[in-house]
Amino acid sequence: MAANVDWSAVTREATDLLREYLRLDTSNPPGNEERAVRFLAQILTDEGIPFDTVTSAPGRANLRASLGPPDGGVCLLNHTDVVPAEPDYWSVAPFAGELREGVVWGRGALDMKGMAVMELMVLLLLQRQGVRLRRGVRFLAAADEEAGSGYGVGWLAQHRPDWLEADLVINEGAFGLAPGAGQQPVFQVAPTEKIPLWVRLSVRGRPGHGSVPHDDNCADHLVAALQRLTAWRQKLRLTPIMEAHALAMVGAGFLRDSDPGAILRAAEGSPALRARLGNTVALTTIATGVKVNVIPAEAHATLDCRLLPDVRPEEFLRELRQVIADDRVGVDVLNAFEGAASPLEGEFLQAVRAVVSDLVEGARVVPELTTGFTDSRIYRVRGVSAYGFVPCLVKAEELAGIHGHNERISVENLRLGMQVLYEVVRRLCAA
Numbered sequence: 091m092a093a094n095v096d097w098s099a100v101t102r103e104a105t106d107l108l109r110e111y112l113r114l115d116t117s118n119p120p121g122n123e124e125r126a127v128r129f130l131a132q133i134l135t136d137e138g139i140p141f142d143t144v145t146s147a148p149g150r151a152n153l154r155a156s157l158g159p160p161d162g163g164v165c166l167l168n169h170t171d172v173v174p175a176e177p178d179y180w181s182v183a184p185f186a187g188e189l190r191e192g193v194v195w196g197r198g199a200l201d202m203k204g205m206a207v208m209e210l211m212v213l214l215l216l217q218r219q220g221v222r223l224r225r226g227v228r229f230l231a232a233a234d235e236e237a238g239s240g241y242g243v244g245w246l247a248q249h250r251p252d253w254l255e256a257d258l259v260i261n262e263g264a265f266g267l268a269p270g271a272g273q274q275p276v277f278q279v280a281p282t283e284k285i286p287l288w289v290r291l292s293v294r295g296r297p298g299h300g301s302v303p304h305d306d307n308c309a310d311h312l313v314a315a316l317q318r319l320t321a322w323r324q325k326l327r328l329t330p331i332m333e334a335h336a337l338a339m340v341g342a343g344f345l346r347d348s349d350p351g352a353i354l355r356a357a358e359g360s361p362a363l364r365a366r367l368g369n370t371v372a373l374t375t376i377a378t379g380v381k382v383n384v385i386p387a388e389a390h391a392t393l394d395c396r397l398l399p400d401v402r403p404e405e406f407l408r409e410l411r412q413v414i415a416d417d418r419v420g421v422d423v424l425n426a427f428e429g430a431a432s433p434l435e436g437e438f439l440q441a442v443r444a445v446v447s448d449l450v451e452g453a454r455v456v457p458e459l460t461t462g463f464t465d466s467r468i469y470r471v472r473g474v475s476a477y478g479f480v481p482c483l484v485k486a487e488e489l490a491g492i493h494g495h496n497e498r499i500s501v502e503n504l505r506l507g508m509q510v511l512y513e514v515v516r517r518l519c520a521a
């Protein structure tokens with residue numbers, strides 16, 4: 091049995107580490123994740139924890155640390171890059187690591203250097219406490235998540251698949267929610283995510299003089315196709331995970347009614363809920379034309395489609411072409427992501443339930459579907475269970491900081507996240 095952890099001291103240490111980490115600008119592009127890897131490597135060296143680093147391109151580095159038996163293991167996954175910040179809109183400098191009234195501010199505080207520090211501290215504590223492990227614990231800090239992972243987990247899958255060896259992955263993808271009046275604290279766990287399908291539409295037509303409009307103007311064809319697409323109502327349905335989500339959210343007081351009809355009605359007024367109940371199509375770019383009096387020869391648009399995890403992209407594309415209903419509009423797929431889901435029940439969920447009910451009065455564990463995509467998808471398609479699980483209780487206004495302005499995490503949440511994560515990992519891995 092390990093000695094008791096002094097969580098106040100650990101929290102002070104983690105707060106300092108996070109502030110330092112946030113000062114390393116790893117905005118992607120260009121990334122410069124080598125800065126993060128140097129920072130983490132120094133800490134691991136000081137603690138005597140074995141690790142390895144690999145460079146996928148100049149300035150782009152990845153790091154993997156390991157404790158316990160070599161096969162499989164639980165991987166604490168994080169990405170070292172952040173999205174760029176617009177400093178003019180922030181009330182603090184985004185790369186200063188400021189601590190104000192118990193809150194650490196900075197780009198990456200939630201997405202996801204804060205979680206990375208919690209994961210790192212779990213590793214350090216296991217080592218310092220001399221916890222005997224029957225199952226290995228890995229810490230993987232990967233580059234380039236924010237730009238599609240081509241220099242991070244995607245690159246590792248191709249060039250260093252041994253780095254991805256694990257039988258369970260804990261990653262970003264779902265935050266816990268701070269309770270309001272009449273609500274219980276909610277810890278969300280995401281076993282799967284929407285599948286991105288990025289599509290480019292292209293139309294060619296007959297060029298001409300703007301003074302003599304004709305009926306083969308590519309811009310007209312594209313606009314007509316886009317009108318049909320934007321009027322296309324996606325069918326909403328409760329997948330098993332969202333059914334479980336709704337039920338648990340009613341129990342926690344976040345939703346009033348788990349009846350499918352009520353949920354579907356609630357989705358009418360909520361883009362966030364709608365995105366978890368159906369496929370979505372966002373028109374994101376339109377490009378055509380060179381001059382006001384010239385009928386162009388080419389027109390293009392891109393669509394960011396996100397599919398429910400059980401939808402086959404080919405099937406969706408067939409429907410999309412039917413809605414466009416115009417052979418002149420070419421449809422090209424820009425990415426080739428696959429989806430897969432980890433089990434909704436199992437050892438991880440059991441461990442999370444046991445730990446949060448021990449640590450947080452009245453807490454509920456709620457299954458969630460991640461609408462964005464994370465590095466977890468790369469593990470899931472390889473058959474490794476991966477869960478989005480950031481065990482902090484954040485408020486809606488804090489969530490707005492992710493990819494937005496004034497990103498921040500409270501010191502209290504850092505402490506809670508470390509405590510929950512440490513106990514979950516101990517339950518899964520300690521002898």
Ligand SMILES: [Zn+2]
Pocket residue numbers: 169201202235262
């Ligand atoms: Zn992220």
